[in-house]
Amino acid sequence: MERIKCIVAYDGNGFAGYQAQPKERTVQGVIEQVLERMHCQPIRVHASGRTDATVHAVGQVLHFDTTVEMTADRWKYALNAQLPEDIWIVSVEKADSSFHARYDAVKKEYRYKVWNSKEKNIFGRHYHYHYPYAVSVEAMREAASYLVGTHDFTAFCSAKSDKEDKVRTIYEINILQKNEEIIFEFVGNGFLYNMVRIMMGTLLDVGQGRQKPVEVLGILEKKDRSLARKTAPGHGLYLWEVTYPSHRKDN
Amino acid sequence: MERIKCIVAYDGNGFAGYQAQPKERTVQGVIEQVLERMHCQPIRVHASGRTDATVHAVGQVLHFDTTVEMTADRWKYALNAQLPEDIWIVSVEKADSSFHARYDAVKKEYRYKVWNSKEKNIFGRHYHYHYPYAVSVEAMREAASYLVGTHDFTAFCSAKSDKEDKVRTIYEINILQKNEEIIFEFVGNGFLYNMVRIMMGTLLDVGQGRQKPVEVLGILEKKDRSLARKTAPGHGLYLWEVTYPSHRKDN
Numbered sequence: 001m002e003r004i005k006c007i008v009a010y011d012g013n014g015f016a017g018y019q020a021q022p023k024e025r026t027v028q029g030v031i032e033q034v035l036e037r038m039h040c041q042p043i044r045v046h047a048s049g050r051t052d053a054t055v056h057a058v059g060q061v062l063h064f065d066t067t068v069e070m071t072a073d074r075w076k077y078a079l080n081a082q083l084p085e086d087i088w089i090v091s092v093e094k095a096d097s098s099f100h101a102r103y104d105a106v107k108k109e110y111r112y113k114v115w116n117s118k119e120k121n122i123f124g125r126h127y128h129y130h131y132p133y134a135v136s137v138e139a140m141r142e143a144a145s146y147l148v149g150t151h152d153f154t155a156f157c158s159a160k161s162d163k164e165d166k167v168r169t170i171y172e173i174n175i176l177q178k179n180e181e182i183i184f185e186f187v188g189n190g191f192l193y194n195m196v197r198i199m200m201g202t203l204l205d206v207g208q209g210r211q212k213p214v215e216v217l218g219i220l221e222k223k224d225r226s227l228a229r230k231t232a233p234g235h236g237l238y239l240w241e242v243t244y245p246s247h248r249k250d251n
Numbered sequence: 252m253e254r255i256k257c258i259v260a261y262d263g264n265g266f267a268g269y270q271a272q273p274k275e276r277t278v279q280g281v282i283e284q285v286l287e288r289m290h291c292q293p294i295r296v297h298a299s300g301r302t303d304a305t306v307h308a309v310g311q312v313l314h315f316d317t318t319v320e321m322t323a324d325r326w327k328y329a330l331n332a333q334l335p336e337d338i339w340i341v342s343v344e345k346a347d348s349s350f351h352a353r354y355d356a357v358k359k360e361y362r363y364k365v366w367n368s369k370e371k372n373i374f375g376r377h378y379h380y381h382y383p384y385a386v387s388v389e390a391m392r393e394a395a396s397y398l399v400g401t402h403d404f405t406a407f408c409s410a411k412s413d414k415e416d417k418v419r420t421i422y423e424i425n426i427l428q429k430n431e432e433i434i435f436e437f438v439g440n441g442f443l444y445n446m447v448r449i450m451m452g453t454l455l456d457v458g459q460g461r462q463k464p465v466e467v468l469g470i471l472e473k474k475d476r477s478l479a480r481k482t483a484p485g486h487g488l489y490l491w492e493v494t495y496p497s498h499r500k501d502n
Contacts, residue, residue: 009373010373011373011374011376056374080371085373086373086376090370119341120331120336120339122260122261122262122336122337122338122339123262123378125262125337
């Protein structure tokens with residue numbers, strides 16, 4: 001029995017999210033279907049975490065156990081040959097039998113892409129959030145600086161979250177502007193349900209001048225979800241990278 | 252009665268091409284439907300030329316006549332408010348009553364986008380042609396140099412073309428490589444049916460080393476469609492810009 005670790009990219013638009021659900025097309029469901037075909041029995045896949053409907057991944061990480069003997073390169077080829085056009089296995093490596101994609105993750109990066117122009121970019125419409133209002137990147141950077149650090153993020157978490165502990169650490173938030181595109185990078189030890197999208201809603205509100213940057217501090221302190229602004233749409237969000245302590249096994 | 256000239260962008264993936272056809276979703280059909288609603292009568296739209304199913308436009312040009320009185324800015328707003336998410340009116344201006352989007356066009360630019368990597372880019376899969384084989388850009392540039400100029404392009408034209416005169420002038424072909432992306436720019440006085448996509452098939456064949464660059468000369472001279480390679484897919488192709496002699500009327 002070998003444990004296989006994969007880095008996976010997917011286009012979230014065609015999926016009802018990562019997690020398997022009956023009667024819905026999900027990333028987990030599609031991958032497990034391919035593995036079941038290869039193994040003639042169900043194979044359970046474990047990911048670093050769920051992503052919602054329409055949310056993309058560039059570097060989702062997952063693992064599964066197999067008795068099929070193949071090199072890592074061959075695994076990558078075999079999986080990509082059978083997966084549909086909106087999932088792509090970026091890399092495969094053989095992992096230690098104690099490796100766990102979810103429990104071992106020590107750092108995650110999400111990115112959020114905004115198209116900030118009155119003009120639509122129709123070719124990117126499924127891959128960024130079109131926000132037509134003028135925004136101040138400086139104001140958003142100031143607001144973001146208050147979110148960095150270790151905080152109770154209750155105010156920035158969906159009420160649907162089942163996590164008891166809402167304390168997380170954000171290591172950095174970078175906001176990069178390239179012409180009409182604004183890319184937000186969030187790096188932290190973990191993120192609550194909808195947390196990046198709720199922070200995005202608030203940052204854009206600040207950028208547009210509807211809240212002052214410093215008001216973010218009050219929202220954090222009051223721990224009241226109703227104070228943070230609306231959740232930004234899923235199709236602008238990318239699970240970009242998941243980091244683990246280095247304990248890989250060579251092929 | 253005023254003549255309105257529009258620059259229009261569209262994502263070709265959702266259309267059975269530009270030209271109106273019964274029972275098919277076409278760019279012309281969708282735009283004429285919006286205009287009919289605004290005018291309470293059918294309005295005919297004239298474009299610089301057709302584009303095929305899945306072919307995109309960044310700068311298609313069309314004109315129509317109207318009795319509705321609005322500023323150019325207001326026209327842009329009104330049309331975009333009613334058009335679906337895969338068509339975008341980039342600009343509107345009022346044109347001289349003698350202006351004709353098709354007959355007055357003096358220059359056209361098409362671009363073709365290739366993703367040249369063994370790794371798929373799933374987010375761009377509807378917007379470039381994924382060509383996984385190693386290619387020589389230098390060889391393609393040499394082959395392209397033989398296509399530039401005034402030639403009979405019979406060998407690079409679909410047999411379905413109904414044009415008698417197959418002589419066209421290509422002013423320039425530029426090939427730009429940015430990491431995995433290769434962009435081909437074709438500028439000419441006009442292009443025959445499938446001409447850019449057939450040239451692309453041949454250029455990629457040369458790039459991969461299956462034909463010598465100089466063989467393109469022989470294909471041109473023999474005027475035999477069967478010698479040029481297969482037609483590259485439509486979803487990598489963009490009608491980029493159409494140029495007219497300057498005779499615009501101010502709003």
